[in-house]
Amino acid sequence: MAVYSWSEKVMKLLSRMNNFYLAGSCRADCCRFEIEGSQVGWIPPHVTSLLTGYPEVFSSPNGGAVSLCPSLDSYQKRSEAVDAVLQSLRGEDSLGCLKGWRDEKYRVMPKFSDPPLMWMERAATSLFGVKRYGVHINGYTVSNSGEVSMWLGRRSPTKQTYPGLLDNLAAGGLSADVSIKHTLVKECQEEACIPAAIAEKALHVSTVSYTYEDEEGVFPECQFVFDLELPLDFRPRVGDGEVQEFYLLPIDKVKELLATDDFKPNCAMVALDFLIRHSFIDPDTEPFYQEFLAGLHQTL
Amino acid sequence: MAVYSWSEKVMKLLSRMNNFYLAGSCRADCCRFEIEGSQVGWIPPHVTSLLTGYPEVFSSPNGGAVSLCPSLDSYQKRSEAVDAVLQSLRGEDSLGCLKGWRDEKYRVMPKFSDPPLMWMERAATSLFGVKRYGVHINGYTVSNSGEVSMWLGRRSPTKQTYPGLLDNLAAGGLSADVSIKHTLVKECQEEACIPAAIAEKALHVSTVSYTYEDEEGVFPECQFVFDLELPLDFRPRVGDGEVQEFYLLPIDKVKELLATDDFKPNCAMVALDFLIRHSFIDPDTEPFYQEFLAGLHQTL
Numbered sequence: 001m002a003v004y005s006w007s008e009k010v011m012k013l014l015s016r017m018n019n020f021y022l023a024g025s026c027r028a029d030c031c032r033f034e035i036e037g038s039q040v041g042w043i044p045p046h047v048t049s050l051l052t053g054y055p056e057v058f059s060s061p062n063g064g065a066v067s068l069c070p071s072l073d074s075y076q077k078r079s080e081a082v083d084a085v086l087q088s089l090r091g092e093d094s095l096g097c098l099k100g101w102r103d104e105k106y107r108v109m110p111k112f113s114d115p116p117l118m119w120m121e122r123a124a125t126s127l128f129g130v131k132r133y134g135v136h137i138n139g140y141t142v143s144n145s146g147e148v149s150m151w152l153g154r155r156s157p158t159k160q161t162y163p164g165l166l167d168n169l170a171a172g173g174l175s176a177d178v179s180i181k182h183t184l185v186k187e188c189q190e191e192a193c194i195p196a197a198i199a200e201k202a203l204h205v206s207t208v209s210y211t212y213e214d215e216e217g218v219f220p221e222c223q224f225v226f227d228l229e230l231p232l233d234f235r236p237r238v239g240d241g242e243v244q245e246f247y248l249l250p251i252d253k254v255k256e257l258l259a260t261d262d263f264k265p266n267c268a269m270v271a272l273d274f275l276i277r278h279s280f281i282d283p284d285t286e287p288f289y290q291e292f293l294a295g296l297h298q299t300l
Numbered sequence: 301m302a303v304y305s306w307s308e309k310v311m312k313l314l315s316r317m318n319n320f321y322l323a324g325s326c327r328a329d330c331c332r333f334e335i336e337g338s339q340v341g342w343i344p345p346h347v348t349s350l351l352t353g354y355p356e357v358f359s360s361p362n363g364g365a366v367s368l369c370p371s372l373d374s375y376q377k378r379s380e381a382v383d384a385v386l387q388s389l390r391g392e393d394s395l396g397c398l399k400g401w402r403d404e405k406y407r408v409m410p411k412f413s414d415p416p417l418m419w420m421e422r423a424a425t426s427l428f429g430v431k432r433y434g435v436h437i438n439g440y441t442v443s444n445s446g447e448v449s450m451w452l453g454r455r456s457p458t459k460q461t462y463p464g465l466l467d468n469l470a471a472g473g474l475s476a477d478v479s480i481k482h483t484l485v486k487e488c489q490e491e492a493c494i495p496a497a498i499a500e501k502a503l504h505v506s507t508v509s510y511t512y513e514d515e516e517g518v519f520p521e522c523q524f525v526f527d528l529e530l531p532l533d534f535r536p537r538v539g540d541g542e543v544q545e546f547y548l549l550p551i552d553k554v555k556e557l558l559a560t561d562d563f564k565p566n567c568a569m570v571a572l573d574f575l576i577r578h579s580f581i582d583p584d585t586e587p588f589y590q591e592f593l594a595g596l597h598q599t600l
Contacts, residue, residue: 113587
């Protein structure tokens with residue numbers, strides 16, 4: 001069995017989280033998902049064929065694109081028509097990801113800076129390769145002697161996705177009509193019982209962007225990253241049950257863990273970004289320093 | 301005349317510095333530059349045609365690639381054979397960039413982590429689209445009340461490239477056989493008279509990667525970025541004459557300037573990266589936050 005170095009394991013993680021860009025991905029077989037002539041996602045082939053059953057909502061594939069019918073000419077009409085299709089598909093039970101229906105509305109738009117053209121149920125976004133945005137918070141402490149430690153959560157064993165894996169201090173998806181800052185404060189409170197007065201001190205410092213595919217679809221994602229230095233005497237507590245336990249770990253231990261399967265992959269990327277920004281990785285000794293940064297910021 | 305917002309001007313800067321990736325760039329007409337079957341650069345068409353005059357060194361274009369002849373089977377042989385061609389072309393005076401000959405040897409390899417396959421004169425790298433690596437240092441101060449200011453240099457009016465424009469505190473290219481840290485300390489001493497004891501406190505925190513093309517060739521570059529907090533009573537001084545003056549500017553002023561033509565473009569990118577990492581740009585109000593990060597980390 002091949003033995004990989006830490007650097008190689010991290011490169012494998014970044015490559016896996018960007019596998020949609022690799023030769024041989026489903027990308028060549030995907031249709032662009034277009035609304036009013038602008039691309040808002042990528043539809044994998046198994047979904048394209050299902051959508052032909054709903055000609056009043058989706059056009060037939062044409063020039064490599066599937067469009068919403070032009071009669072759906074408003075935010076509300078588009079959202080409701082697509083939601084009705086998704087409810088119908090959910091009933092048919094053919095798409096595994098719809099079993100994870102959350103009743104969370106995500107914005108759909110060409111770019112983050114564009115006005116949203118519709119909303120879509122969170123669990124369905126991967127069927128359309130619609131980009132999802134979220135917030136991740138690195139919680140850390142600095143001891144009196146200057147040693148940095150990081151708070152990690154372990155996800156509940158009953159979480160729908162990635163049960164039992166290591167996670168950042170707190171994280172959450174960005175729903176329609178909610179600000180990044182608001183989401184940050186809310187997730188800190190709900191997941192880790194961090195009072196707003198502390199959470200509001202978090203600093204916006206980075207993003208982590210990537211696109212992966214799996215059997216459930218295409219996942220272009222962008223996480224807005226915050227750093228939150230916590231007081232030495234503060235301990236996050238399990239809140240809404242999404243996390244089973246919090247650990248305060250020395251930064252070397254975090255570095256070691258992020259290259260293992262014990263870490264939720266995108267959370268490992270967020271921790272890697274922290275390590276780079278806080279000067280814990282040395283470009284003179286880390287051969288893939290530059291590739292790490294490129295892998296953390298891939299966008300279509 | 302169109303009036304652009306600060307955000308739009310920054311997006312234009314990032315787009316210009318990555319114009320090799322845009323549709324309509326010379327990329328489609330470039331040959332891959334290959335050594336031992338591995339790509340190490342991109343040769344623009346006007347250079348490809350000149351190289352056909354040196355069949356003992358360069359193969360004819362074949363399958364979209366120009367290769368070094370296999371008889372050049374060592375680091376030294378390749379370096380010397382290519383250098384002889386470049387000296388000959390320099391004498392012919394047909395390539396403007398060779399007027400900037402510096403006698404600085406840059407490493408040529410597929411990736412930074414690979415062993416170098418040859419060295420090449422710095423001024424010639426754009427003719428072969430060979431990636432250049434450098435070091436840029438953000439010098440800054442934090443006042444007693446917590447206000448951050450940044451030291452910028454203004455380049456000498458007699459500099460070969462970008463005369464008279466704003467620059468980071470110090471910067472320099474990474475020559476063959478020199479470490480990143482060594483280059484950092486050397487440039488701080490030479491350009492800004494910063495003693496090694498202070499320069500060594502600089503933190504490695506990021507990279508800025510981009511590829512642009514202009515009439516002189518293709519420029520894939522990666523700058524290793526350092527932050528150096530300077531004591532409030534320390535002033536950098538003009539050293540080797542590459543800089544005419546240093547300024548300590550409030551961070552808002554730096555933000556304003558980096559979107560103007562007064563800033564050397566890649567130095568503006570390094571300052572932008574600093575602003576993002578130090579939380580001076582808010583993703584809730586900056587529409588292109590995510591695109592800024594993507595634009596700072598483009599790699600081929």
